Amino acid sequence: MHPSTGLPVVGMVGGGQLARMTHQAAITLGQSLRVLAASPDDSAALVARDVVIGEHTSYADLETFAKACDVVTFDHEHVPGEHIRRLVAAGHTVLPGPDALLHAQDKQAMRIRLDELGLPSPRWAPVRSAGDVARMGADAGWPVVVKAVRGGYDGRGVWTVHSPAELEPLLASGTRLLVEERVPLRRELSTLVARSPHGQGAAWPVAETVQAGGVCVEVLAPAPALPDDLAENAERIALTVARELDVVGVLAVELFERTDGELLVNELAMRPHNSGHWTIEGSRTSQFEQHLRAVLDYPLGATGMAAAAVATANVLAGEPAPGAPERLDERLHHLAARWPAVKVHLYGKQPRPGRKIGHVTALGDDLEELRRDATAAAAYLATGTGQE
Amino acid sequence: MHPSTGLPVVGMVGGGQLARMTHQAAITLGQSLRVLAASPDDSAALVARDVVIGEHTSYADLETFAKACDVVTFDHEHVPGEHIRRLVAAGHTVLPGPDALLHAQDKQAMRIRLDELGLPSPRWAPVRSAGDVARMGADAGWPVVVKAVRGGYDGRGVWTVHSPAELEPLLASGTRLLVEERVPLRRELSTLVARSPHGQGAAWPVAETVQAGGVCVEVLAPAPALPDDLAENAERIALTVARELDVVGVLAVELFERTDGELLVNELAMRPHNSGHWTIEGSRTSQFEQHLRAVLDYPLGATGMAAAAVATANVLAGEPAPGAPERLDERLHHLAARWPAVKVHLYGKQPRPGRKIGHVTALGDDLEELRRDATAAAAYLATGTGQE
Numbered sequence: 001m002h003p004s005t006g007l008p009v010v011g012m013v014g015g016g017q018l019a020r021m022t023h024q025a026a027i028t029l030g031q032s033l034r035v036l037a038a039s040p041d042d043s044a045a046l047v048a049r050d051v052v053i054g055e056h057t058s059y060a061d062l063e064t065f066a067k068a069c070d071v072v073t074f075d076h077e078h079v080p081g082e083h084i085r086r087l088v089a090a091g092h093t094v095l096p097g098p099d100a101l102l103h104a105q106d107k108q109a110m111r112i113r114l115d116e117l118g119l120p121s122p123r124w125a126p127v128r129s130a131g132d133v134a135r136m137g138a139d140a141g142w143p144v145v146v147k148a149v150r151g152g153y154d155g156r157g158v159w160t161v162h163s164p165a166e167l168e169p170l171l172a173s174g175t176r177l178l179v180e181e182r183v184p185l186r187r188e189l190s191t192l193v194a195r196s197p198h199g200q201g202a203a204w205p206v207a208e209t210v211q212a213g214g215v216c217v218e219v220l221a222p223a224p225a226l227p228d229d230l231a232e233n234a235e236r237i238a239l240t241v242a243r244e245l246d247v248v249g250v251l252a253v254e255l256f257e258r259t260d261g262e263l264l265v266n267e268l269a270m271r272p273h274n275s276g277h278w279t280i281e282g283s284r285t286s287q288f289e290q291h292l293r294a295v296l297d298y299p300l301g302a303t304g305m306a307a308a309a310v311a312t313a314n315v316l317a318g319e320p321a322p323g324a325p326e327r328l329d330e331r332l333h334h335l336a337a338r339w340p341a342v343k344v345h346l347y348g349k350q351p352r353p354g355r356k357i358g359h360v361t362a363l364g365d366d367l368e369e370l371r372r373d374a375t376a377a378a379a380y381l382a383t384g385t386g387q388e
Numbered sequence: 389m390h391p392s393t394g395l396p397v398v399g400m401v402g403g404g405q406l407a408r409m410t411h412q413a414a415i416t417l418g419q420s421l422r423v424l425a426a427s428p429d430d431s432a433a434l435v436a437r438d439v440v441i442g443e444h445t446s447y448a449d450l451e452t453f454a455k456a457c458d459v460v461t462f463d464h465e466h467v468p469g470e471h472i473r474r475l476v477a478a479g480h481t482v483l484p485g486p487d488a489l490l491h492a493q494d495k496q497a498m499r500i501r502l503d504e505l506g507l508p509s510p511r512w513a514p515v516r517s518a519g520d521v522a523r524m525g526a527d528a529g530w531p532v533v534v535k536a537v538r539g540g541y542d543g544r545g546v547w548t549v550h551s552p553a554e555l556e557p558l559l560a561s562g563t564r565l566l567v568e569e570r571v572p573l574r575r576e577l578s579t580l581v582a583r584s585p586h587g588q589g590a591a592w593p594v595a596e597t598v599q600a601g602g603v604c605v606e607v608l609a610p611a612p613a614l615p616d617d618l619a620e621n622a623e624r625i626a627l628t629v630a631r632e633l634d635v636v637g638v639l640a641v642e643l644f645e646r647t648d649g650e651l652l653v654n655e656l657a658m659r660p661h662n663s664g665h666w667t668i669e670g671s672r673t674s675q676f677e678q679h680l681r682a683v684l685d686y687p688l689g690a691t692g693m694a695a696a697a698v699a700t701a702n703v704l705a706g707e708p709a710p711g712a713p714e715r716l717d718e719r720l721h722h723l724a725a726r727w728p729a730v731k732v733h734l735y736g737k738q739p740r741p742g743r744k745i746g747h748v749t750a751l752g753d754d755l756e757e758l759r760r761d762a763t764a765a766a767a768y769l770a771t772g773t774g775q776e
Contacts, residue, residue, distance in 0.1 A: 004429045005736045007717050023435070024415045027408060030716070030734025030746070032435045041392045047411070047420045049435050281694075284729055284751075299724040306669075306694060306751075328418070329395050336687040341672055346418025348393045358418070363672075363694075 013056050014075025015042030017347040018272045023048045025288035036065045046348040059083045066092040073295045077105045095248040095295040096270045104270045108149045120264045127177035134164050140181035149176040189255040190275035191238040194290040197248050202300040203235045209275050221278045221310045250291040277359050282310035307363035311370040313378035315358040317351035324384025331384050342377045401444050402463025403430030405735040406660045411436045413676035424453040434736045447471045454480040461683045465493045483636040483683040484658045492658045496537045508652045515565035522552050528569035537564040577643040578663035579626035582678040590688040591623045597663050609666045609698045638679040665747050670698035695751035699758040701766035703746040705739035712772025719772050730765045
């Protein structure tokens with residue numbers, strides 16, 4: 001319990017932008033998020049009052065951190081499962097719990113469980129040898145998709161493999177791998193839901209995610225022209241995963257919409273997710289507030305849309321164009337003049353090329369117009385050009 | 389400039405809920421608000437990373453604080469004007485500047501200036517003796533309203549005086565006073581605008597404020613059934629004050645709507661204001677973000693409504709009812725179940741009777757329904773009863 005406010009203390013392991021935005025939402029609820037960050041310059045550490053500097057791979061650091069928390073939750077999936085189990089055994093409340101979180105940490109465990117639940121995955125197999133990959137190629141066609149079982153994100157740990165020969169360096173690295181068919185895609189979708197320990201579930205409208213180079217660059221909510229039966233199916237899948245895996249907090253289920261209209265589960269994340277940033281302005285309850293409500297076992301907030309359509313675009317810092325304003329501050333200034341209705345979210349990071357330094361959101365009625373504004377504003381922030 | 393982000397640093401003097409919510413908005417802009425707070429338990433000090441403990445009445449504390457700020461602004465009007473002038477003379481950027489701020493600190497200076505600008509005030513006079521009050525009573529009718537020239541807020545420093553005899557203790561206290569006619573009211577309005585150093589001005593829709601015991605308890609936006617000409621006039625008055633007084637940041641102009649439809653200026657505040665909390669969810673740009681944009685001299689954000697109607701209600705902690713949940717946390721839990729669409733904002737304060745500990749906001753189409761929900765939810769949070 002917080003000594004000054006008398007409210008329970010939520011601690012988040014990881015000091016990235018998800019923790020930063022969770023702290024922002026915590027302020028509304030009378031809370032002050034406690035953050036375990038690797039560095040005082042981490043995105044969340046720059047803005048939170050109650051910051052502990054430590055390593056998420058160190059049990060000692062985790063336990064010191066957990067001692068002043070009523071509940072511990074996560075900004076990422078990289079905390080070793082054995083540490084989480086030890087925290088729980090020591091009497092700490094950790095949400096989502098280790099049995100749920102395993103399925104966001106270990107893609108093989110996730111695929112096995114989805115199969116058991118009868119939920120749709122691409123064809124997949126564990127990779128013990130090159131033969132497993134060759135068999136998938138022969139059955140489902142080349143190329144195939146090879147994934148690291150643990151530790152991948154934002155396109156890392158995922159490889160499109162066109163022949164058995166391409167697999168050699170991966171096999172040689174000793175990384176645990178699995179192989180999946182490459183699904184013929186119409187598009188990618190993301191279903192965001194939340195679940196409380198009490199068992200209450202709440203879903204936001206399904207969003208479309210647009211990827212480039214394996215990284216999500218745009219999110220459109222609600223997913224344009226999604227038939228009702230697909231939307232219901234996507235929600236049903238996500239709420240089933242949340243219930244059956246006993247997830248607490250926000251759960252993002254990334255889905256493939258196959259060209260024939262079938263939905264297949266791509267990935268799970270058990271925390272606020274990049275595909276849900278649109279909820280900050282676009283829904284009555286943001287994913288960050290909802291995650292807090294869930295781990296605090298408060299009743300969940302209303303998930304209705306606050307506008308007919310929302311487009312968000314990620315800001316991936318690029319090489320500054322010649323003559324473009326180098327300082328992010330200057331770019332922000334020009335952006336605000338050119339796009340007064342676009343909402344900019346900066347994560348407190350220096351714009352080094354390749355870094356995800358923020359996102360922008362546009363809300364309104366005409367999705368194509370919103371997309372144009374959001375992507376143009378994000379591109380301008382990323383490079384300092386393209387304002388015309 | 390912030391050593392880690394390279395963005396300019398905004399410092400706010402005062403650690404109350406306005407600074408707390410300004411920090412929350414700052415996070416979005418990549419900022420981290422620097423706060424001068426009297427205590428580490430102040431509302432903003434509980435959530436901000438960069439907190440300096442000091443007194444706003446100490447020039448030394450102010451100067452130490454200002455040294456690491458690119459711009460200094462305020463959560464309240466209580467910083468002595470001579471300290472602000474000294475900071476400016478020492479080369480610090482202080483916004484709003486002392487010449488503007490004087491008119492939010494000194495009601496007599498404000499009335500004189502409004503008269504000079506031809507802007508409408510109630511009939512008023514400085515009080516040098518009981519005779520000045522008697523004259524106002526004779527001219528405008530009893531009772532009259534006597535105000536402390538400096539230091540009043542939330543109903544403090546304002547007295548309704550029914551006869552010269554009632555004035556005696558006030559005169560004896562030595563407080564500088566002025567007297568105003570008591571205006572026959574239809575209702576009170578608040579016009580919120582922002583202005584940047586560049587001279588850009590932006591107005592939000594005019595809101596109605598509902599008072600009880602001199603304290604604002606409800607805010608309705610836009611003010612229901614306000615004729616267009618009155619709304620335009622209210623905006624014109626506020627933008628004129630902002631321009632002529634060279635205000636930078638948010639300016640709230642509290643207005644009386646007289647029974648005959650005339651508008652009269654009641655008070656000025658040059659900072660985010662209680663009557664503008666509805667803008668957090670209810671407008672595309674909140675007053676807190678706009679205040680930051682203004683003092684940073686960024687272009688101002690769009691001020692359109694995000695819903696047709698918004699009702700906010702302040703949470704003034706009361707005596708807990710017998711059998712009611714004593715812990716705010718429990719009350720929040722029940723509130724969230726009963727009113728899932730109401731947005732609760734808590735300020736991190738213990739619910740001691742009489743304290744303003746938060747506010748709630750309801751958005752939608754039917755203002756009467758929104759008012760009912762907002763006031764019921766606020767009353768429940770305040771006392772732990774009345775959920776049915």
